[in-house]
Amino acid sequence: MNADRLLAHYERIADAPDAIARLRRFILDLAVRGKLVPQDSSEEAAKGFRKPTDPAAPFELPGNWKWIEIGDQFDLLNGMAFKPTDWSKQGLRIVRIQNLNNPDAPFNFCNPEMARDRSLIDNGSFLISWSGTPGTSFGAFVWNRGPAVLNQHIFRCDFKTKAFIAAFLRLAINGRLDEMIAKAHGGVGLQHITKGRLEALLIPLPPLAEQHRIISKVVELTGLCDRLEVARAGREAARDRLAAASLARLNAPDPETFQPDARFALDALPTLTTRPDQIKALRQTILNLAVRGKLFEGTTAKAASVGDYRTLQNGYAFKSSWFSKEGVRLLRNANIGHGEIRWSDVVHLPADRLGEFERFQLSEGDIVLTLDRPFIVTGTKVAHVSADDLPSLLLQRVGRFVETSPGLDDEYLFLWINSPHFNNQIDPGRSNGVPHISSKQVETAEIFVPPLAEQHRIVAKVNALMALCDRLEAGLTAIAATRRQLLNALLADALAPAEDREMEAAE
CATH class of the missing domain: 3.90.220.20 (DNA methylase specificity domains)
Structure with missing residues (x-):
């Protein structure tokens, strides 16, 4: 058993998602294979x-x-x-x-x-x-x-x-x-x-005597695993508290300390974020700062209702008897995911009826969102319409924004819909037991609107920060995979018969 190598590298694998559970399993494997304690040939x-x-x-x-x-x-x-x-x-x-x-x-x-x-x-x-x-x-x-x-x-x-x-x-x-x-x-x-x-x-x-020795050793090592688990939980809790405190200071900013707080958060959070759920919280904080005019020092943004710039058009209640197996696609609630449209389980309207419903025809770049809720955790089911989505018509319970007054950039509006600032203002009602929101709720929600040039700057900065989050998330995935591979290799090596390791060393 080459347990020394395992222990020498343990710090590198301790934060693998299942490291402690695997270590417990490793101890059990050693115990039942006769590799945990020395044998006595006289027994x-x-x-x-x-x-x-x-x-x-x-x-x-x-x-x-x-x-x-x-x-x-x-x-x-x-x-x-x-x-x-x-x-x-x-x-x-x-x-x-x-x-x-x-x-x-x-x-x-x-x-x-x-x-x-x-x-x-x-x-x-x-x-x-x-x-x-x-x-x-x-x-x-x-x-x-x-x-x-x-x-x-x-x-x-x-x-x-x-x-x-x-x-x-x-x-x-x-x-x-x-x-x-x-x-x-x-x-x-x-x-x-x-x-x-x-x-x-x-x-x-x-042998019976060896069983007693094995159990004593298992109790000792299980206690070690318990302590490692407590230590790991302590490290996670400390990181969670520091990350949460940093994000909280950004979500409720002090005007006098906001800029150093923001610099600290953006510098430290890549180190503090060790799990995907922490990256998700970071994304939401970035969006919240962006749509409240807090991402840049000196940003001036006026509070308005989104209805001052956009109306939300609901889709048409097409009758199911009109549906066909091919023709013009109807965009439904089920087709909208977070950030994209998925054309699965498609419902069609005969193409020759397209002219009757021209005002419900979607255009490239439209922002569409579901009016039935479930929303996903902290983000509405919202997406942009792309050229690949056309031609298609808007089915009831899906809304799209229609411009009524200039001054609000579509990309900035898209950030706002995905932000906690929007979601926290929406209190869904229920219809036949199904949660839903109304066009009026969306149109009366508060939105902070900086000048258009500043909106473009904010969108560019958010895109850059989201790309950073993507890299952090990919890095976490790669690190977790590396730790898991190293753990697998060390455990396999520790369990390998001694003669196999001697042959490998000779080669």
Whole structure:
């Protein structure tokens, strides 16, 4: 095992998205492969087990370990198939899979007299959940919460031998969890493993004394993982607080300190932003500053209603009986994503009817937005119409801006619609249970309008800053991928047999 190399590079991989979880898995892999603690050749695994029927060993074991089948160690007794009519408000607790995975999950209860003996458990009972959702439901557990009765899909595992201590056996089974799930079958999202397949699953059996040493080491290393996780959470929290404070000072600027605050934020945030959600917050802050005239020192912007410059034209309520399989496309709510139009699930109107609805025909450069809400988090579903989108007509519940007075640049208007300053002013109503906004709400919303030359300057600056955010986001993705690759390589190297590493070194 080349764990030294792993530890030497740990600082470089500690912030990989799943580094701690992978490290925990790595410890488990070492434990069940006989690589976590030194072996004592004088120790032997328990004797008396038959040779496994499955000759394909999943991995190589130390010479004094052996493979056995779960069925040679356990009698597997399934829980009871309780019905809701069997539940009561008090009595004997019924243990379901969620009670194994979540100590805070509530219990159902039953009359103790209806519980069969083979499904009763108490402290020290060994359990295996064998049905549910991969990644959350399957696994081995040692019960320690007093008398209870098992629900179905959980085996009570009665020991046949004294070859294992329960703590190591739990590791050994959970170390083969991927194979257990691979042997499971069932529908999408819900799977189960049959009793026969589980009984035939191979598990490693080390000498009893080594099992005790392994568990002591696992407890020690698990504690280290816990401390690393706390330390990582502390680093993340500190970065979050500093980033949030920097953004807050920009979103509620002090006129006397705004410019140094802005310089600090733009200089420091690339270092503080380590997750995509932080980049998203930075984008929203940039937009908010831009449309409030705070992106440049000395910007003068007057407060107005967007209706002073634009009206919002709603689409036409075309009848579904007019629709055809080809012709002129109708732009619907479902076609508008954040920043683009997606022509999927297209509805058409016969091309020969285009002239009847000329005032609803879209033009290149039009800004369109949905009047049905969901909006996406902090941004309206809004897009520009491109040449590729034409010809098309506007369907009801989609609006487009029509100029009524000069002085407002379309690109600046587009920034404003995407900004928190706009979204925070919109309180959607509901129609037949569906959230929606009205043209009047949009037209009466406040907008800060600087001179046109300043609007162009703001748009150019925002585009440059958004390009910076794109680079930051791409950099985060690349760094995460590099850390994950390095982690994979280090873990593979640490798990490789010693002779493989010696051959690589010789080459």
